[in-house]
Amino acid sequence: MRPVIGICAALERVRWGPWEEVVAMMPTSYVHAVQAAGGLALVLPPDDAAAADPDALIDRLDALILAGGADVDPAAYGARPHPRVGHTVPERDRFELALAHRALERDLPLLGICRGMELLNVARGGTLVQHVPDLVGHEEHRHTLGQFADHDVELEPGSLAALAARAERFAVKSHHHQGVDELGEGLEVTGWSIPDRLAEAVEDPRSRFVLGVLWHPERDESSRFVAALVEEARTALPPRRS
Numbered sequence: 001m002r003p004v005i006g007i008c009a010a011l012e013r014v015r016w017g018p019w020e021e022v023v024a025m026m027p028t029s030y031v032h033a034v035q036a037a038g039g040l041a042l043v044l045p046p047d048d049a050a051a052a053d054p055d056a057l058i059d060r061l062d063a064l065i066l067a068g069g070a071d072v073d074p075a076a077y078g079a080r081p082h083p084r085v086g087h088t089v090p091e092r093d094r095f096e097l098a099l100a101h102r103a104l105e106r107d108l109p110l111l112g113i114c115r116g117m118e119l120l121n122v123a124r125g126g127t128l129v130q131h132v133p134d135l136v137g138h139e140e141h142r143h144t145l146g147q148f149a150d151h152d153v154e155l156e157p158g159s160l161a162a163l164a165a166r167a168e169r170f171a172v173k174s175h176h177h178q179g180v181d182e183l184g185e186g187l188e189v190t191g192w193s194i195p196d197r198l199a200e201a202v203e204d205p206r207s208r209f210v211l212g213v214l215w216h217p218e219r220d221e222s223s224r225f226v227a228a229l230v231e232e233a234r235t236a237l238p239p240r241r242s
């Protein structure tokens with residue numbers, strides 16, 4: 001049986017062919033990374049009924065990916081918007097936060113990528129740096145629209161992040177606007193950008209597999225992060241309601 005990996009869709013206004021409308025979408029890089037690892041990718045559009053009753057959806061999943069995209073609404077962590085905060089999608093925030101809360105309670109394997117790592121931190125009560133250049137003084141985590149900035153990361157030896165990567169220092173594809181400010185409850189920082197030491201990986205050592213990375217492993221065929229999630233989903237028993 002292929003483990004079912006839910007991937008939370010983005011909601012964006014998109015133009016293609018003769019059409020322009022709001023689309024629930026997911027780059028195929030995420031889908032292909034799941035499929036290449038032997039998982040069945042299920043793209044999940046925001047759904048207020050599922051946000052109100054996340055079990056109905058989580059019962060059908062073996063793991064969850066919180067994907068990249070728009071900035072999380074600062075209201076979600078009690079902050080006022082920074083002048084440089086990007087556009088936000090409250091319907092997506094509502095859905096993903098509800099799903100993340102319940103997935104964490106049920107110890108469903110969870111991988112947060114970029115925005116997804118930020119959302120994981122907010123789901124655990126943490127806050128975000130709304131404009132990373134304020135913190136590091138440069139634009140090297142997102143220097144060009146539509147292109148990745150490459151920087152190295154260093155991972156804590158023995159952490160889930162390092163075990164998933166099978167490496168402790170390597171180059172990553174970075175394109176993020178925000179980062180972790182106050183760390184969420186139960187999370188530990190296990191990865192840092194080089195040389196500016198921004199928190200780039202967080203995990204919950206008390207969970208089966210709860211990991212967030214600020215870079216884009218799904219866009220890197222040599223990366224093992226998505227495969228590690230699929231392997232965990234395949235080997236473990238389905239998570240139980242309680």
Ligand SMILES: [Mn+2]
Pocket residue numbers: 140141151174175176193200214215
């Ligand atoms: Mn970065």
